[in-house]
Amino acid sequence: MKRYISEAIGTFGLVFCGTGAIVIDQYTGGTITHVGIALTFGFIVMAMIYAFGDISGAHINPAVTIAFAFAKKFSWREVPKYVIAQCVGAFIASVLLLIMFPEEQNLGATVPNWEVWKVFILECILSYLLMLVIIHVSTGAKEIGVIAGIAIGGVVLLEAMFAGPLTGASMNPARSLSPAVLSGQLNSLWIYLLAPVLGMLLAVVSCRLVKDDNCCNDNC
Secondary structure, rough: HHHHHHHHHHHHHHHHHHHHHHHHHOOOOOHHHHHHHHHHHHHHHHHHHHOOOOOOOOOOOOHEEEEHHHHOOOOOOHHHHHHHHHHHHHHHHHHHHHHOOOOOOOOOOOOOOHHHHHHHHHHHHHHHHHHHHHHHHHHOOOOOOHHHHHHHHHHHHHHHHHHHHHHOOOOHHHHHHHHHHOOOOOOOOOHHHHHHHHHHHHHHHHHHHHHHOOOOOOOO
8 A cells, every 4th residue: 555655646746746837837927937847847756756766666657557567577466556546646736736726727738739640659759768768777666776766857857858848748647637637638638648658668669679588577
């Protein structure tokens, strides 16, 4: 139960701070700026990894959980429990933002600002690159040491910085699901549910292609 609570709190922190930065930027007329939003996402991911990495692995992302299970670094039996915990944390964060900022319509939802098929491809690539880093610096069940937090948070920051204006740089179904549902912006939600999972599964496959047979298992 401690692991599930950790995942819920970690995802809550990610969604509350990350989408909260978007909401507050809109509320204050752009004082945070796009760079500030990207920094917020990167640093909150880093902080949650250091806070909960040794308890639950700090996946804070359903696509990461699924990819770890596919890589045999995590039990498939735990996947539904982790995903539910992550989504619960994300929804609590979005509900609180809705209560505090009822006039803000999208609650930081990820909305395509480009052609849909291009957004889908870019989200796949962003998720692929993120998982490529994650799978090489963590064990799946736990993330320990200095490298994991810096590397993963840095990739999130980098990708949010350059791709955010076009796709929202979600890379996380839970991060996109809760603001989309509560704001009613469901038309493009399928992109942000499917693309991160597909991209991260491809990262696991590529890991197996370029490294030895033990790359993607618990002995990695």
